[in-house]
Amino acid sequence: MSSPSTNVQQPESFAFSAKNEKAAKEIISRYPEGRQASAIMPLFDLAQRQSGGWLPLVAIENITARLEVPVIRGLEVATFYTMYNMEPVGKYLVQICTTTPCWLRGSDDVVSACKKNLGIDLNETTADGEFTLREVECLGACVNAPVVQIGNEYFEDVDAESAAKILDALRAGKKPKPGSQTGRSTSAPAGPLTSLTEVE
Amino acid sequence: MPTLTIDGEEITVEDGLTVMQACEQAGVEIPRFCYHDRLSIAGNCRMCLVEMERSPKPIASCAMPAGEGMVIKTNTPLVKKAREGVMEFLLINHPLDCPICDQGGECDLQDQAMAYGRGSNRYTENKRAVKDKDLGPLVSTIMTRCIHCTRCIRFATEIAGVEELGATGRGEHMEITTYVESALTSELSGNLVDLCPVGALTSKPYAFAARSWELTKTETIDVHDAVGSNIRVDARGGAAMRVLPRLHEGVNEEWISDKTRHAVDGLSRQRLDTPYVREDGKLRKATWDEAFEAIKARVERTEGGKIAALAGDLADAESVFALKGLMTSLGSTNIDCRQDGAALDTATRAGYLFNTTIAGIEDADAVLLVGTNPRWEAPLINARFRKRYLMGGFQAGVVGEVHDLTYPATHLGAGPATLSEILAGINEFAKVLKAADRPIIVVGQSALTREDGAAVLGLARAIAEKFGMITDGWNGFNVLHTAAGRVGALDLGFVPGEGGKDTNAIINAAGEGAIEILYLLGADEIAMNDLGKAFVIYQGHHGDAGAHRADVVLPGAAYTEKDATYVNTEGRVQRTSRALFAPGDAREDWSILRALSEKLGQTLPYNSLNELRAAMIEAVPTFGELDAPATAAWGDFGKNGDVSDAPFVSPITDFYMTNPICRSSETMAECSTLYIQKTPRTGTDG
Numbered sequence: 001m002s003s004p005s006t007n008v009q010q011p012e013s014f015a016f017s018a019k020n021e022k023a024a025k026e027i028i029s030r031y032p033e034g035r036q037a038s039a040i041m042p043l044f045d046l047a048q049r050q051s052g053g054w055l056p057l058v059a060i061e062n063i064t065a066r067l068e069v070p071v072i073r074g075l076e077v078a079t080f081y082t083m084y085n086m087e088p089v090g091k092y093l094v095q096i097c098t099t100t101p102c103w104l105r106g107s108d109d110v111v112s113a114c115k116k117n118l119g120i121d122l123n124e125t126t127a128d129g130e131f132t133l134r135e136v137e138c139l140g141a142c143v144n145a146p147v148v149q150i151g152n153e154y155f156e157d158v159d160a161e162s163a164a165k166i167l168d169a170l171r172a173g174k175k176p177k178p179g180s181q182t183g184r185s186t187s188a189p190a191g192p193l194t195s196l197t198e199v200e
Numbered sequence: 201m202p203t204l205t206i207d208g209e210e211i212t213v214e215d216g217l218t219v220m221q222a223c224e225q226a227g228v229e230i231p232r233f234c235y236h237d238r239l240s241i242a243g244n245c246r247m248c249l250v251e252m253e254r255s256p257k258p259i260a261s262c263a264m265p266a267g268e269g270m271v272i273k274t275n276t277p278l279v280k281k282a283r284e285g286v287m288e289f290l291l292i293n294h295p296l297d298c299p300i301c302d303q304g305g306e307c308d309l310q311d312q313a314m315a316y317g318r319g320s321n322r323y324t325e326n327k328r329a330v331k332d333k334d335l336g337p338l339v340s341t342i343m344t345r346c347i348h349c350t351r352c353i354r355f356a357t358e359i360a361g362v363e364e365l366g367a368t369g370r371g372e373h374m375e376i377t378t379y380v381e382s383a384l385t386s387e388l389s390g391n392l393v394d395l396c397p398v399g400a401l402t403s404k405p406y407a408f409a410a411r412s413w414e415l416t417k418t419e420t421i422d423v424h425d426a427v428g429s430n431i432r433v434d435a436r437g438g439a440a441m442r443v444l445p446r447l448h449e450g451v452n453e454e455w456i457s458d459k460t461r462h463a464v465d466g467l468s469r470q471r472l473d474t475p476y477v478r479e480d481g482k483l484r485k486a487t488w489d490e491a492f493e494a495i496k497a498r499v500e501r502t503e504g505g506k507i508a509a510l511a512g513d514l515a516d517a518e519s520v521f522a523l524k525g526l527m528t529s530l531g532s533t534n535i536d537c538r539q540d541g542a543a544l545d546t547a548t549r550a551g552y553l554f555n556t557t558i559a560g561i562e563d564a565d566a567v568l569l570v571g572t573n574p575r576w577e578a579p580l581i582n583a584r585f586r587k588r589y590l591m592g593g594f595q596a597g598v599v600g601e602v603h604d605l606t607y608p609a610t611h612l613g614a615g616p617a618t619l620s621e622i623l624a625g626i627n628e629f630a631k632v633l634k635a636a637d638r639p640i641i642v643v644g645q646s647a648l649t650r651e652d653g654a655a656v657l658g659l660a661r662a663i664a665e666k667f668g669m670i671t672d673g674w675n676g677f678n679v680l681h682t683a684a685g686r687v688g689a690l691d692l693g694f695v696p697g698e699g700g701k702d703t704n705a706i707i708n709a710a711g712e713g714a715i716e717i718l719y720l721l722g723a724d725e726i727a728m729n730d731l732g733k734a735f736v737i738y739q740g741h742h743g744d745a746g747a748h749r750a751d752v753v754l755p756g757a758a759y760t761e762k763d764a765t766y767v768n769t770e771g772r773v774q775r776t777s778r779a780l781f782a783p784g785d786a787r788e789d790w791s792i793l794r795a796l797s798e799k800l801g802q803t804l805p806y807n808s809l810n811e812l813r814a815a816m817i818e819a820v821p822t823f824g825e826l827d828a829p830a831t832a833a834w835g836d837f838g839k840n841g842d843v844s845d846a847p848f849v850s851p852i853t854d855f856y857m858t859n860p861i862c863r864s865s866e867t868m869a870e871c872s873t874l875y876i877q878k879t880p881r882t883g884t885d886g
Contacts, residue, residue, distance in 0.1 A: 003368050003377065057380065070363035072379045079368035 113160035303399030336383030361606025418779035426681035428768030466865030473784025504531025512722030513683030516764030519789035533697030537689030543653030551837030566636035571848035572644020614847035658838030742860035771830030
């Protein structure tokens, strides 16, 4: 993500919670002496999870100071990787893959269904702050295309109908079942077997 | 020593060169944007693609090591097509605004698009636009023009030593920026403008001021510090428009400090362009004759012993030589060029020079910095120290104030007591110096401009001798000067003669009435209020402290307006060239003294600059050797004596305000406000 817009309300300060502080120490200890700067990415991730899904500038300043890295290098890392959010996102970050395999399998329908269901366009957040809709590049689950990632869960074999169902369930506070929405097991063929049919 | 074939010609090159460097040695030009000799290799612009036999694709010659038996072709249709392709991609997002771009006429992108690009553009979509950044008062940004070569980032990180520039985002969204709109805090930031191959970073003070082809270019020497950076002054219509660095490996490489570059607007403000004579307590404009008459009337009724002269920091050797000649013939030995009272000893030339030489720093492996902040006193020498640090195996220790020098330095202590400890071997750093093969010591002016300065100098000398800094072919004793004219004046012996008074004594005597006439040759840094009723003659180019106190003002020429000799802190004799004429009635300084001497009936024995130089070289032969650093013999200097415990206090409190020229410069004032006083800028500022 590129640098945050100046309109973003940045928090005044950042500090890891007691639990995360312990985790941060553990992460830093993974790297040999003098190579602590390598901990920057897992620490950013930790800070993002703690901050409600986005990475405030104060968190970057806090972590770079701790790792003795110039703050601009921290900003470079945070803005290079698309999985760090530099601006606040909704409680549910809906990321729809639209790269070729998902697109061939109908991700465009999924996108329009989500837009319609949530009443927002891509890269927007619903007024209640619950959902942010985003189009992303390959999520690496092409076998079960189209794929939608919401929070930490992958929803696979999604179509317009099931996408709307998932969003409705989330809005209702339920936990929709992640994985294939057509009920197939892992990455098994969607239809009946086409080969090895004679094997008992 | 690989042997490779470049465009059909065999060439053997040294080990460790890249294909691009080998091509250069073979006389083949390779276009490039991101590659720069003095920066690390990025290999991201792809402009230097060449064809290599048995390689399926063209290779980036800047990043490919030259190997044995390589067959490189740079003039094939493949290479031509590759260059056209790269050029076309670079121009996709580059605006077609050359007519309003300050880089126009000296733009790498413009030149290479002409030489290697296609004649037309096939891109019809929208170009991207990027928000401009604020890098401070010196560097203006038009980021839409940026081609992301990252030279600026690498310069800031590697040479300047301030990791403040970076690239955020990626792909089409990549932007060069500082961390959230903060100005770049480096004394070398102006060099970013030279490095930028396009018009993304341009000089803010020079914005829309001139076109490169309208400027008269004069190669000369800088005087804002004692480094003697080689510069080029670009002038148009009687005003110096800008200052650029010239390549000199021994001195400034290809960088200059921001003060050298941007104090240039000070040359057209606050200038003394006519003589003045004080009448009824007020200075009034006068003719040269009136001014000389006023001096003559006063000198005639004053005996030689009551006359004194001080040479300032920017005084050139010729005028100092002429002034010394005049003072001698008037019978005065009260002369001094050390207006800060530094206890420099002229007995041995090696005792006041940067003997290691600036380039020699690269051979040193440990440095003891005594009472100096090289980052402010000589930014380019500091850049050499950083360069040396980056090579590895280098340790620095500091006695004096703590500053961020852009390389790690151990703070050992604040005052002379620490030096005694090092000499006695009880300080940790003594071990470092002992273990080092080529240790050096750098003594700054703050160590010398104190009551016990001579004893501190003696202590430094003892350390140099004890830790093997003085051996055959290696002299690790260095004095870092801050005044461009100082070494030249010391070489000429512009110090108190027999029975003469030094700076402090002259000022005291003037206050008490024992000195009745004081001649200030561009000396502005003394306490003017302490001069009592002395008749003060000020010869200089700016209406600064000296001119305000003066009874007679003689307008001289600034460094860009005269052919003059300066000796840098290494003892390197260099000559400036006149780029402009001095304003109004102002004259070259030596000629003013020559004319005055005639008026006073003590005509100096030379009628031209050449005759003066011949006389000067006869008196001090070192002036005959141009552009050679010091090879002065070691000798006795400094004193043994008690030193006080007072800490060293830097003489420079504001890097941007050290002499009359930069004090008159609006650009320097703006830098000082932002970087030194740290006053936040308001919306109405530029």
